[in-house]
Amino acid sequence: MTPIPHRLALAAVAATLLASCGPVRAPVGETAVAARRPNILYIMADDLGYSDIGAFGGEIETPNLDALAREGRLLTNHHTGTVCAITRAMLISGTDHHLVGEGTMGEPRDERKGLPGYEGYLNESALSVAQLLQDGGYHTYMAGKWHIGSGREGKGKTPDAWGFERSYALLPGAARNHFGGEAPDAKNYTEDGRFVQPGPGFYSTDFYTRKLIEYIDSKRGDGKPFFAYAAYTSPHWPLQVPEPWLSKYKGRYDAGYDAVRLARIERMKKLGILPAGFQPYAGLPETLTRSPATPNSGTPQAKYVNAINGAPQGYVDHGPGRVAKRWSSLTPLEKKAQARYMEIYAGMVDNLDHNIGLLIRHLKEIGEYDNTFIMFQSDNGAEGWPVDGGADPKATDEANAAPEVFAKLGTDQVKRIQYGLRWAEVSAAPFRNVKGSAHEGGVSTPLIVRQPGGRGQGANVDVKDATYVTDNTATFLALAGITPPNQPAPADIDPATGRDRNAGKVVYKGRNVYPVTGTSLLPLLAGSQAAPRGLPLADESYGRGYVFSTDGRWKAVWMEPPQGPVDGHWQLFDLRTDRAENHDVSAQHPKVVAGLVAQWKRYMTAVGGVEPLRPAGFY
Template identity: 40%
Template sequence: MIPIRLILAMLLVFISSACAKHNDTDSTTTQPNILLIVADDLGYSDLGSFGGEIDTPNLDKLATSGLQLTNFYAAPTCSPSRAMLLSGMDNHLVGLGTQKYYWSEEQKGRPGYEGFLNERFVTLATRLKDAGYRTYMAGKWHLGYDETTYPSARGFEESFALLEGGASHFDQRGVIPNASKANYRKNGKAVALPKDFFSSAFYTDRLIENIESNRKDGQPFFAYAAYTAPHWPLQAPEENIAKYKGKYDAGYEAIIAARLQRMKELDLIANVVEANPGAEVYPTWDELTATQKKHEARLMEIYAGMVDALDLHIGRLINYLEETGQLENTIIVFMSDNGAEGANPLDIEAGKNEPNATWIPNNFDNSDDNLGKAGSFVSTGPGWARVSSTPSRLYKGFTTEGGIKVPAFIYYPQMARSKQKSSEFVSVMDVAPTLMELAGLDPKSTRYQERTVLPMTGTSLLGYLQEQQTSVHGENFSAAWELFGRRAVRLGDWKMVWLNEPWGNGRWQLYNLAQDPAEKNDLYHLYPKIVHKLKQAWHDYVKRNDMVVVDKVDILYSNGTSHYKGAQVSK
């Protein structure tokens, strides 16, 4: 018997094809095109449609015209999220149980902790390519560092990939001394960058070039736009940065209050919600010196310029699709890979050469006049990360809401749920199964080229998108996260979080997200039955994914507190 979901998917493909032909496009595509856009370290409230003051008209138009996912969750950091995105499975199964170089002794050599995409599954790109899709990728890969794990080996016929987790945005400088020159691969071959390189512009150009080269061949495309903005180092064209001069002089708390009010007006949060006050180890705006305030405001101006430029170039890609008649038959999924970045890149212990704490000051020009330009290397820090995460607790690297709840939306002209907001819980793992079914494929398949592979475990949203069902996950659905020993488990509105000190107390804490989305009030001792259920769900998660969980979070990244070091605060 053919599963009802696949019947629905095939019907949708037929409708999409009919609509595309009715709109006189020159494509004979019968399956929808797929554009998957990932921003790097974008905070939940940074886009205008999610409450931010940054000018993002192109993304806002897509979000408000499509289905705005206000309860979408990724992993705490980049490569685990990207692994789940392309696999439809938990990161602990597919090779990114932790990020490369952050293994504990117990995790080294264990399946699921390879530090790159393993061979236990088949990527979304490979499945779509086998089904007749043209598959393109441009931007950050961060899922493997040799020819067997490049994008070209995992389903992308055309790729221009940054192998590492970050790089300068104007040139080929890396972000750690062990990779002081960033490694780029074009279809698996080492390549240098052009002199006029700017990351968001270049990746957009590559994808437009790829799509245009095969536009008239009748095959649908899958394009993975893996932008590196707004990941540090903070760099953007001066014209984008200049738009925000003086806009952040009011400081963290004032911008948080303004964003919080807009989020309430946009019906993203309830009127009673208050923002998390932030970690006590960091100063408030009023506790900074005048010199610090000036420097901090400049950092956020540059960050806003990066997001502004990102939106501009995504707009170019969307305009190209519209002008060539392809937008009507294209589903667009947008998301950030994790919460905003609050950690200091100086706190990265980068290997055998030297730590970032000395390498960055010795090799980059962070004078006031050069901030945001080529050759500079700064980050926003924990204060502005708190702003970007409004109203949530903490940021990237943590299993709190600020680390894993991210902005996301789906745009598709053939989708019934358009011009809506959805508060349904959705995971990054749900994206691949959704796109598989939309293409008429079975995400639960366990066979590939005469070998057994793991099936996708995420849940397809297809029925929900077409208003064939009223929810995505069942009542008893639970979700869980773990990275660097930090963990979280959720069942309905209840969520338990385990964080090391000083971010937590080294034990589980319980929150009701419906009443307390900022995770301010620990209810652990008040609801023992809820705690018991969540602990059981956690143990089931660990067992199901064959995880190695450590209690000691023995890394400097996201634990260091050096952002304000060297500058006086009045505290």
């Protein structure tokens, strides 16, 4: 089978970008850069859910993030990519992930392998916010997860090649062990581009904090501002945390999924995160056995339902479903293991908050806190990886509940522990679905912003303006008073197609790159309306897609069956009344769906996206 012909060469693609969005400049008067420009501390959690922290309704103790929220702003309608590498590529480049090498997370294993934009690492068409800030006189530091390039793929893929003056980086998407247990020949960590091994006393979150403080202090006396990227790997699996956090939440989750989720939702309403009448998503319906794949699934004859072709076009095939049990259906041993998973997860989040507190305390001690812009978010929705790949996890959970195994859960060990789909739904409350999904639970994350000097103190709950991870990039540059490159790249005509391969690109240090398309959040933080967006709020990953209407009311979502509709139709949700995406109203508004799907196809053309022949989530 050949790829679906839904991609134009990037030459024609990029023309759409430059014509529609142009270079991003900070509006006049927006930055009002002070005599001493602010430091920027950007903190990213890994797979943290929307409601996990206290400021967003969680029961986990996060006093430092809660204090940061009280001094700053909560942006409650913030969006990311569906998975970590995609989000990180957009953060660093300031534009869509398809354009800069992460069309999917890593190199695709399907017919898209080798296509432009699917390299699996940050490619040469990308700008880097760290390089631009470094050019503008900032020190640039990073500690934590990189995930958008690896030394195994050759030079130029690690953070030092992308403008980070000092960096200690985990190159792949997950640590084998948060305590640093690595094979002797492993090449998973680098410092300043050189392979290193974690040493004694390593615990990822604690270590990254110490390393970032070390970097900040190393050049503190020269008067230059800094950009520090704290790319924590917590609370990503494997679920591991040292004492006292390992034991702190013992017994807190024995009541099960629904009790914790509903309590979070009530707190969110009291905090004003949700309106009083908000109808939350109740979780996936219970399935005790996997639904079967279609007969042709896995054969050459299969015609898989995708975002372009559904049942009306003769595409009906899909893979199997997955088991999703309610708390009441678990055995006592399953409940014991499941509650313990969440206890450890909560301890990881608590420890993360503790380390964020250490960073903030250090900034205060060295007199830099009042001159530092601080932003915190998660990289995507909560991680709901099925413990046994979609099959009934009973055997795994009951084995983990055995005394000799249970006593070691969460400690320094090789065994990988995850908390599964149902706890991820709790973390994603009040929204539908989890990481990897295009629903709000997969792409909505908490966002806290604290501006220098405490400007605009007092949390501002903003549920009207949707924001996006590329907006972070534009915000950092606006804070620094830096105008991104805007000189159009010279034409490079492809003799085979006659298209300009550099259309839409700009010139940066001899490279032809895609411009920043995010929108600075500074006007929104100051109480004004956000500026027009460079690219539509839309995305595609693993064949799953979503697109928002320009007024923010409608959202069209596509997900492959059986997780999505079996007939393959695009779902439609009225976010004005149903941000939890409970009610698919596509049948009532076919013209709205048609318009949004057409907009999504234009977006795919603009970024060079290719809908795979067999959509499948990264699980």
